[in-house]
Amino acid sequence: MIFGDKKTGLIVTGATGNQGAFHIALMNEYAKSIGGRGVVAGVTPGKAGQEVHGVPVYNSIRDAMKEHDASASVLFVPAFAAGDSIMESASAGLSLVVAITEHIPVHDTMKAISYAKMNDCAVIGPNCPGLLSPGEVKMGIMPAQLFKRGHIGVISRSGTLTYEIVDELTRAGLGQSTVIGIGGDPVIGQTFTDVLARFSEDHETKAVVIIGEVGGALEEEGAKSAEIPIVAYIAGISAPPEKRMGHAGAIIEGGEGDARSKIERLKAMGVPVASRPSEVPRLIHNLI
Amino acid sequence: MKILEYEAKRVLGESGIKIPKSVLIRSPEELGAQLPSLPENLVLKAQVDVGGRGKAGGILMADKAVAVETAKDLFSREIKHIPVKEVLVEEQLEITHEYYLSIAVDRSTKHSLLLFADAGGVEIEKVAKENPDAVRRASLPLIMHDVPQFMVRDLLGNAPKELGPVINQLYHVFQEKDALLAEINPLVTTPAGVMAADAKLIVDDNALKRQGITVNRDLTDREREAERHGFSYVELDGTIGVIGNGAGLTMSTLDLIEYYGGRAANFLDVGGGAEQERVMNAVRLVASVPSVKAIVVNLLGGITRCDEVAKGIISAGITQPVIVRLAGTNEAEGRKLLSDKGYQMPDTMEQVVKVAVEMTR
Structure with missing residues (x-):
């Protein structure tokens, strides 16, 4: 698995909001079921001293880290404050930020990612479901019941479509090492390229599914760099140009980033591309 | 959101760039x-x-x-x-030469991408293809306040130095306006000096509020209704209405419809935590499209409450058939509610799509 394990302590920012509180409970339920540490502290400025599902809340990440051993944060703060929260995480010395928040202005994301990079902090997202390594750690909002531990890595720009394909893999007996949603925004921290590099160093992972969609060229860039066998699925072959398909980043602009040409370029690199989600397990079986 | 030319030029003018x-x-x-x-x-x-x-x-x-x-x-x-x-x-300007200048968000580097070309007034993609040497680019992290002078020199090449200041002025517009793209095409030299003969500015939709921009788009009634409910909605021209949760899953459902030879009437992402009223509104909205003969509902997720979804579908009370794929919490209750009313509920999204395509053939 990559990015963390049972021993990883998590800090949730935006802990006292509806989403933050709800998912603290789910993350810790999962941690408890597998013997992991889970969420050790929450942060909401001005709410120090409160508790959320038994987790103590602090005013700042720095305050939380004085009392707890943590290496990653999971963000549920509102969009206008999310860039700030990413930078606060990086400044406090965390090595990973998982930004669940949607609708962050792109410039905020770009600045926060630059700042995080200067502090050796990796950013997953924004606008993502986080990651889940079955039996090890859940950082985010993925529904754990669909997952099973195994040797397939999954990297996706989507949320529910990831669950769909994970479900197909699990039903086909193909467990997962780490499943990671990198986010549906045009600018995201960890890209297919970055995550594939980590997977290729991970002895548990034998092959990786990359789930892409219309917009940009991150899938092709990732595939080009991959040093581990990969299979791809690209959503949006029926998407019309210049229309935003739900995700801020899912748009075919200036004739670039359409699904058909992405698929063609991937196939030209020798990457097997599934035409439907249900085809993914068979293509994986062919590889390993 | 794209800002109209006259507004974009006013913004450039305020930043010190000469406009006609x-x-x-x-x-x-x-x-x-x-x-x-x-x-x-x-x-x-x-x-x-x-x-x-x-x-x-x-x-x-x-x-x-x-x-x-x-x-x-x-x-x-x-x-x-x-x-x-x-x-x-x-x-009308007395143009001596046309150039191209733009600054955009670059997904690959996560920085701003500055482009300058010795030929303007035409599509930059075309220039880049036909004469790659005429296009120069520079990547600048957005945390930089100004464009460094070496970068200005690199971008300009042999173009006149008097064009230089415009690069920094446009970069400041790009920063201050939360732009995804700020483009001057053509940037022209005239006897009266350097001017922006045309301008294009696209502002990040997620920053419209802090930019004080109120959106006045020409929306159809249904698009406006979708916006009011907070749905991501795109209208297409087929016969199968589509409701999903999550952009990727919904897009994938559309693709499957095409794969099996059908045509989707729309893309509608209801978002997370779909409860009864939300689902009801979504079903009614899609059913109101005259060409829709059947509706596919594809909802998957740990926190989606299937009983709520079922109640929403039933209470919409529409005439077209609704084929439902449900997976999540309270799945058994949801399925029972729907099967009591005679709804078709195949197990997988692929089967759901097949049934809908058959129905509308």
């Missing part, structure tokens, strides 16, 4: 009143948000004497089906 002398008119009569203050040779530009505006007849040249007549002509036109409501009347 101009007036904005909303009727030919308004031009009559403004004529005395304008120079002899004019260009009239329809303020419509379409690409290829010039080729589509949206830009007309006129001398002062016939300008009002020309304006009447332009206001009577539709440019790619969009009626002309505003016209920017500008002085």
